[in-house]
Amino acid sequence: ELGVSLLENPMGDSSANIEEAITAFEHTLNIWTFKIAPVKWVATMYHLAIAYTDRIQKDRTENLERAIDIYQTILETISQRAMPVKWATVTGGLADAYQKRVRGNPSENLEMAINCYQEAIQLFSEIEKPIEWAKNMHNLGIAYQSRITGDSAHNLEMAIDSYQQALKVFTYETTPIEWSSCMNNLANK
DSSP, rough: HHHHHHOOOSSOOOHHHHHHHHHHHHHHTTOTTTTTTHHHHHHHHHHHHHHHHHHHHHHHHHHHHHHHHHHHHHHHHSSSSSHHHHHHHHHHHHHHHEEEEEEEHHHHHHHHHHHHHHHHHHHSSSTHHHHHHHHHHHHHHHHHHHHHSSOOHHHHHHHHHHHHHHTTOOOTTTTTHHHHHHHHHHHHH
């Protein structure tokens, strides 16, 4: 809980907060193993991956590779059937990391991100988990907008459709920040 609080803390030095969060998560993982506390292990590993994705200190490339490794470790450990929401959440996080990835082929990284977002969207229900579903739809739109391969007109249509789908959930009244971001991306297309 300390690590999550530090990641979400809008006050103080965000770089220092992330470093403290990483330390807290790593200490926690010395106690919570998957065998002892599977749900807590998944949550801690997931937040550790977020911390590495957002990390300001040290090498950006290595931080993102560490985040990808953590997400992949989680997905290799849990089953989609046993923990579908956690699996989808982690898959969406992995997509975010691939979209930001510095190492490797940019086109392949985007394709990996698109595939991960599509997998996550299939498991998140628009009705049962609308915010998570919409976030992944919005991020899928960003990935299509940035896509290098394929037909550019088709990619544009896919991006527009993804944004429009997300806007079924993101409204000015309920999620104004997400709505604004999605509207901005839609307007840029």
